[in-house]
Amino acid sequence: MSFKSIKLFEFNWDHVEGAIYYRLQENPDGASGFSQIGSDIQYEAGSYILEVPLHSRVNAQYILQACNNHGCSNSDILAVNDPLIDSIGYLKSSDSTEGEYFGGSIALSGDGNTLAVGAPGELLRTENSNPPGTVYIFTRNNLNWTEQASLQASNADKGDYFGHSISLSNDGNKLAIGAHRENSSATGINGDQGNSSFNSFGFGAVYLFSRTSNTWTQQVYIKPSNSDLDDAFGYSVSLSGDGKTLAVGARGEDSSSSGINGDQTSNDHSKSGAVYIFNYNKSNWKQQAYIKAGNTGPNSQFGRSVSLSNDGNTLAVSAPFESSGAKGINSFLPSYSAASSGAVYIFTRPETTWTQQSHIKASNSDKYDLFGSAIHLSSDASTLAVGAIGERSFATGINGNQENNDALDYTGAVYIFVQTNADWVQQSYLKAHNTELNYANGGDIFGFSVSLSENGDTLAVGALGEDSHASGINGDEQDNNAQDSGAIYIYTRSNTTWSKGAYIKSSTTEKNDEFSHSVSLSADGNTLVVGAPGEDSNATGIGGDKKNNGNPNSGAVFIY
Template sequence: MFTRAGTSWTQQAYLKASNTGAGDAFGASVAISAHVLAVGATGEASAATGVNGAQADNAAPGSGAVYVFARAGTTWTQQAYLKASNTGAGDAFGASVAISAHVLAVGATGEASAATGANGAQADDSAPGSGAVYVFTRSGTSWSQHTYLKASNAESADAFGASVAISAHVLAVGATGEASAATGANGAQADDSAPGSGAVYVFTRSGTSWSQHTYLKASNAESADAFGASVSIDNDFLAVGAPGEDSSSTAWGWLESDNGAPGSGAAYLFERSGGVWSQDAYIKASNTGALDAFGARLALSGTTLLVAAASEDSSATGVDGDGANDAADGSGACYTASW
């Protein structure tokens, strides 16, 4: 944990799980809101369920866990140890986390129920890797699971929960393995003709109940695009990354369908108006290259968007260097856009 004083950053804390074990992958995901921090550990192996259960049995390898830390002054302490309500080996609970005030969302991409919607049957395990999201709420210093969410078209290998983002009463969930060839909002979900194209599901909260509001697809949805690998939401704007997208277009792109740069990646910006979500922009890197994975991670703040391309190849350093030299394979880059 690092903090800033003026223009200087210093390490404030070094955090570990309360039940550290080999292969736990503590830190697979992180999210922070004010003085509360959530950390995912997708390889954690306890078969416990719920909050602050038995941590040491290691009977469910890869089930995953989330650890909540709270800060008092400059001191961080673990506040809660969270597990899914239907813990299962290989569920990867903690693959993604998002926190806003007293609400925490946790993705479990390996979860296997074929349930759909909110609080469905959790135990059937007939759809391996369909994925789930668990919403926890905090009262005082106590956390409890509030809602168990599934996609409206849950199927094996959809990886629902690959990414999560929350803003006030709106939750966005990415499912990178989803297979529909639909485009835009609320299209046909059942055709399965574009494996791995990916989708994003927007849920809204009314009172204490969460329900699916919108099913989003890219404007150029195609197999293996992994739309939904990253999501970020800020009020009426939602950004979605698709690191497998293939167009060779650049910047605020328009050539969506040429597929001349496989795996170059793209980001999509959606805006909500009158309760309806629609795509505003299709965004590419300024130096688009095959396999750059632009959109692997992104973050949105107001009208500024930061997009990572984890496999970009330039050996440039600092800000606005030469993006065209490709002399450092997989060095990676970040890009900012504003509107």
């Protein structure tokens, strides 16, 4: 067995005399037993290529059977005892440049065959030299990845941060791109894109692109109904599975209204935040709703993250700087007794009208936890993952001691909530199994990014500040010689019980790579994509030289 290209295991053998065909048997985790992979293999083949989800094959075992009419004989067991570095995909843009921040955002289609990568071009560059941002499209065909397109805004301008947020429809044919510092004061759909009379940034815009055959075109240019300076419209975006419902977060919006479709003109609550829903009907996009928190408060940044269900009828919105002292579900406390503890809100659309269903806080909600730093709602809206990067427990693993706040810095946590009959309950409290605070380097920032599979049974969690120098899968977690290199942790659920999965690093770990800044799982959970916008290689394209650090912060994406 050898490791061949992205997510591929290659099996080679000499023909066994008397064999008519062969069978490949797999024991995926080394414990659940062997079963046949694929159909029978013709005897003259001599090789077989198997595509696998790397994050769940680190303990896999394989047997090749040589078979004829009298039965089958087994080869020795082939065991995976390898960090699988050679099978990890490594993607750069075709025109990789310093400060591009490629991988700052990523979105994977449901089938895992279309990948959008944002390169907002924002890091460590002056405003005058800041490029306008680009989104790159990659597609997989016959197990091979290729770059299909590079997209820019129709009114591209420096410092717009085009590509800071992106979201794909299930089939990968619709793409929403946020540019939260776009500076036109236009409002509504397809307004005046050239209206940039304000010598400032932060109004924000969203661009919708569509793909026909292999050609991408900009379909629509979207602004909110109350576009205003520093609203950061487009800081977060989420498309429904069919691409016909779009949620857009504007974390800097200042209205003091609350609930659905309130007064948009009052700017009395600075950075309270808002979310806008747009709906596609009869060939037109229209704003359907203007959504505020039920307990709107200044500086809550409601809309910092948004996540829609597959059908577009359930919406999760985070407000990581919400400061109420409540804990648990629907326990409203209007006081500001827990600064920046954070909250998540659930909204539903039974038909065409949106209503707030739930207000969710952590079971151990505390000041500065930033609950809602990242969120992801499963496709069927039954499971919600919430990151809280400021949580300070020294607990490790699953359902540890939530009340121990001895870490004093951003170790971080992730909370799992499940919905039954419109009621949400907290199901699990997750920490890294190597929770650590390196007082020289700061916390691990576990929960900076999260992604669920379609059914919510597989979860990937990013820890942006994790410091291990390991590479590949299940390496040495204790070697903290790569500050802020970042890591991904996989968790899986069986019935209602969560278990620890793989510990994942890039194939070329170095300090400040920001690996796990963005993460996305395919619907079936079998493809994992991770962005590392701080990666420094001057390689271009797919599978280039990872070791040359000639392009600081050019960024990279890794596929597992």
